[in-house]
Amino acid sequence: MEHYNMNLTLKVWRQKNKNDQGRFETLQAKDISSEMSFLEMFDVVNEQLINDGKDPVAFDHDCREGICGSCSMHINGRAHGPWDGTTTCQLHMRAFNDGDTITVEPWRAGAFPVIKDLTVDRTAFDRIIEAGGYISVNTGNAQDANCLPVDKNDADLSFAAASCIGCGACVAACKNSSAMLFVSAKVSQLALLPQGHPEKQSRALNMVAQMDKEGFGSCTNTGACEAECPKEISLTNIARLNREFIGAGFSSEK
Amino acid sequence: MKWSQFFNTSIGKKLLVGATGLFLCSFVIVHLAGNFQLLYNDQGKAFNAYAAFMGHNSLIQFIAWGLKIVILLHAFIAIQLTFSNRAARPVKYAVSPGNQTSSWFSRQMAIMGSILFIFLIIHLANFWAKFHYGDMPTQTYAGFEEPLKDLYRVSQETFKQGWLVALYVIGMIGLSFHLIHGFKSACQTFGLNHKKYNGLINFIGVWLFGIAIPIGFAIIPVVIYFK
Numbered sequence: 001m002e003h004y005n006m007n008l009t010l011k012v013w014r015q016k017n018k019n020d021q022g023r024f025e026t027l028q029a030k031d032i033s034s035e036m037s038f039l040e041m042f043d044v045v046n047e048q049l050i051n052d053g054k055d056p057v058a059f060d061h062d063c064r065e066g067i068c069g070s071c072s073m074h075i076n077g078r079a080h081g082p083w084d085g086t087t088t089c090q091l092h093m094r095a096f097n098d099g100d101t102i103t104v105e106p107w108r109a110g111a112f113p114v115i116k117d118l119t120v121d122r123t124a125f126d127r128i129i130e131a132g133g134y135i136s137v138n139t140g141n142a143q144d145a146n147c148l149p150v151d152k153n154d155a156d157l158s159f160a161a162a163s164c165i166g167c168g169a170c171v172a173a174c175k176n177s178s179a180m181l182f183v184s185a186k187v188s189q190l191a192l193l194p195q196g197h198p199e200k201q202s203r204a205l206n207m208v209a210q211m212d213k214e215g216f217g218s219c220t221n222t223g224a225c226e227a228e229c230p231k232e233i234s235l236t237n238i239a240r241l242n243r244e245f246i247g248a249g250f251s252s253e254k
Numbered sequence: 255m256k257w258s259q260f261f262n263t264s265i266g267k268k269l270l271v272g273a274t275g276l277f278l279c280s281f282v283i284v285h286l287a288g289n290f291q292l293l294y295n296d297q298g299k300a301f302n303a304y305a306a307f308m309g310h311n312s313l314i315q316f317i318a319w320g321l322k323i324v325i326l327l328h329a330f331i332a333i334q335l336t337f338s339n340r341a342a343r344p345v346k347y348a349v350s351p352g353n354q355t356s357s358w359f360s361r362q363m364a365i366m367g368s369i370l371f372i373f374l375i376i377h378l379a380n381f382w383a384k385f386h387y388g389d390m391p392t393q394t395y396a397g398f399e400e401p402l403k404d405l406y407r408v409s410q411e412t413f414k415q416g417w418l419v420a421l422y423v424i425g426m427i428g429l430s431f432h433l434i435h436g437f438k439s440a441c442q443t444f445g446l447n448h449k450k451y452n453g454l455i456n457f458i459g460v461w462l463f464g465i466a467i468p469i470g471f472a473i474i475p476v477v478i479y480f481k
Contacts, residue, residue, distance in 0.1 A: 011348075024348065077349035103349045110344050173355055176339035178264075205255045208263055217342035218264035218335050220363060221439040222356035236447050242265060243445030249260040 004034045006098035010045065012057055013105045018113045018121075024103075027057075034094040038081060039064060039071060041093055058117040066090040066230065069165030072172070073118055074105040079169035079228040087167065087230040107168050109177035111215045122168050124214040125182060131210035132203035133186040135195050148194045158192035161185045163231040170225035170233075176217030181225035183211050184241035185233045191244055201248035208245055265443075267331050272440035274328035279437060279463055281321060282429070286470050293477060298406025299395045305405045309385060329371055336364045359435040366432035373425030380412055381405065413478040426472040434464035 008029040015022030029045050036044070039061050046056035062070040071088040075081035081091040096102065104118065112120040150158075162185070170181035187204055190196030196203070219238060226235045260266045288308070291301035308314050384390060385405055392401035413419055437459035441447070446455065 022345075074347060074349075077347065077351040078354065105347055105349070108343050108345050108347050110342050173351070175343075175356070175361060177342040178339070208265055209255075209259075212264050215342055216264075217339035218268055219443075220335075220339070220360065221435070221442045222360040224351070224356040227355035235442070239442055239445045239447030242269075242443055245263075245265050246269065246445060249255055249257075249266070252255055254255065 002034075004094075004098070006032050006034065006093065006096065006100070008032060008041075008096065008099075009101040011101065011103045012117070013114075014057070014117055015106075015114050017116060022114065032093055034092070036093045037064065037089055038073070038075070038091040038093065039089050058115075058119045060119050061089060064089040067165060069167035072107050072120060072122075072167055072169070074107060074172055076103055079107070079172040080167075080230050084227075085230055085232045087165075090230075107172035109168075109171050109216070111177065111179070112168060112171060120168070122166070124216070125166050125168065125179070127214065128179065128183060128207055128210045129186060132199070132206040133190070135190060135199060137195070150193060154192045158189050161188035161192070161233065161237055164189075164229075164233050165231060167230060169228045169230060171216060173224040173228035174217065174219075175222060175224065176220055178219045178225070179211050179214070179216040180219040180238050180241065181229060181233055181235075183207050184237035187241045187244055188237040191240065200244060201252045202254070204241065204244040204248045205252060205254075208241075264335070267335055268443045271328060271332050271335065272443040274324045274331075275436055275440045277324055278321075278328065279433065279440075282463070282467055282471075286467055289471065289474055292406065292409055292474050297395075298393065298404060298410075301406045302393060302395070302402040302404055303398070305385065306402050309403075325374070329367065332364065332367060357435065359431050360439070362431060363435060363439075366428045369428035370425065370432055373421070373428060376421065377425070380418070381408065384408060410478055410481075413475040416479065419475045419479045422475045423472045426468040429471070430464050430468035433468070434460055437463045 010027045010029055011024045012027055013022060014025045027045055027049075029041055030048075032041050032044065039059070042057060042059060049056045060070045060072055062068040064071075066087045066089060069087075071080070073080065073088045075088070075091070080086055080088045082095055083091055106112075106114050106118045107120045107122075109120075111124045112122055115121050164182060164185035166182060168182070171177050171179050174180075187207060190203065191200050221235070221238075223235060226233065255263075261270060288301075288304055291304055292298075294300050308318075385403060385408075390403040390405070391407055393404040393407070394401040413422075438455050441455050441459075
């Protein structure tokens with residue numbers, strides 16, 4: 001692929017803290033290489049801001065390998081930008097052309113309040129996991145790997161669900177700010193395996209109750225979450241969560 | 255979780271919307287089958303006899319009142335969910351993805367539902383209220399001892415008004431757009447998403463409920479208007 005440099009205009013959301021109103025600020029990104037990632041482009045912009053004695057743009061990042069789920073930018077109306085199955089750190093500047101104007105916003109959801117600029121508070125996800133996204137096991141020696149037989153297909157489906165990195169793109173992409181794709185992935189990865197069975201009822205009920213309590217919207221099956229998920233988590237997981245929840249509602253004794 | 259709590263969760267409410275929606279889907283099939291009798295060239299004998307049966311059979315009347323409750327329940331919970339969904343994003347995006355990530359139909363359910371609700375009020379005023387509570391012309395047919403209420407003639411007269419025909423067609427466009435997403439969305443809410451059946455669900459949702467049935471309904475006033 002041909003390498004090229006570009007000059008870009010960025011419209012970036014700037015917000016001092018969660019009580020600040022916030023506003024868009026126009027920044028110039030000069031001599032950006034098409035080989036850079038979107039975050040590296042922001043590093044260049046921030047270095048310029050620091051040299052000018054201004055406040056750099058705050059954004060979340062950690063691994064920059066597309067696996068940690070830290071980065072969270074809404075780029076030109078798309079969660080993690082225009083590429084499918086990609087986190088912002090893996091979005092490269094060759095997705096853009098010289099002279100482009102790029103609008104960058106934080107995830108927008110009442111349950112994800114802005115901490116600063118493009119950084120949002122996603123601890124609501126942690127509280128949903130605490131409500132039931134776990135299995136209870138005895139400590140000590142690990143069991144023999146094959147002592148619990150698992151159907152290969154179930155193992156594959158569970159693994160696909162477990163690839164959710166909890167970045168929150170599903171919430172950001174959903175017109176209702178629904179967290180159903182996230183919750184369904186976390187419920188599915190355990191519900192599909194024998195280790196997840198003992199707590200399956202309380203898990204589905206408690207995680208959904210916590211999801212509602214955090215103020216996420218409800219799912220209207222538009223499929224925007226699946227389209228934007230960097231790990232391409234399937235809507236079939238939401239159907240499975242619905243089945244788990246209905247089953248638990250019918251038969252749980254609590 | 256108690257049932258009262260269950261149906262207060264987001265999924266519980268969606269299940270109620272989905273269940274009432276699927277019941278209404280079954281209703282439109284029956285309603286359309288009955289309405290096709292308006293196109294018979296028999297001075298309304300078949301249709302009026304059918305209307306008299308539907309209007310007097312106590313089981314049908316019981317279901318008819320249930321139907322009205324179902325419609326109100328469907329609308330009430332859906333409106334409640336729509337408002338809480340809007341409130342879940344207090345600050346909106348400056349740039350939205352449009353149709354890149356979701357279908358247009360899937361995002362217009364509340365709008366289309368509202369169009370349908372307004373249509374339904376007009377539709378009930380046009381026929382149901384007249385039939386049960388208004389002055390109706392009657393017609394005597396061979397084989398019937400009593401004269402029958404002539405709902406057939408009322409419909410012929412109603413659909414000679416062009417603006418009402420246009421309104422009914424708009425109502426059915428609303429029905430079409432609502433059900434293109436509505437049927438498969440209800441299936442997904444009930445957990446029915448399986449590669450063996452998704453093709454069939456999509457076909458029924460789009461072609462039967464989204465296209466064939468609304469066209470079937472819309473064709474009746476149009477045919478009467480041009481007759």
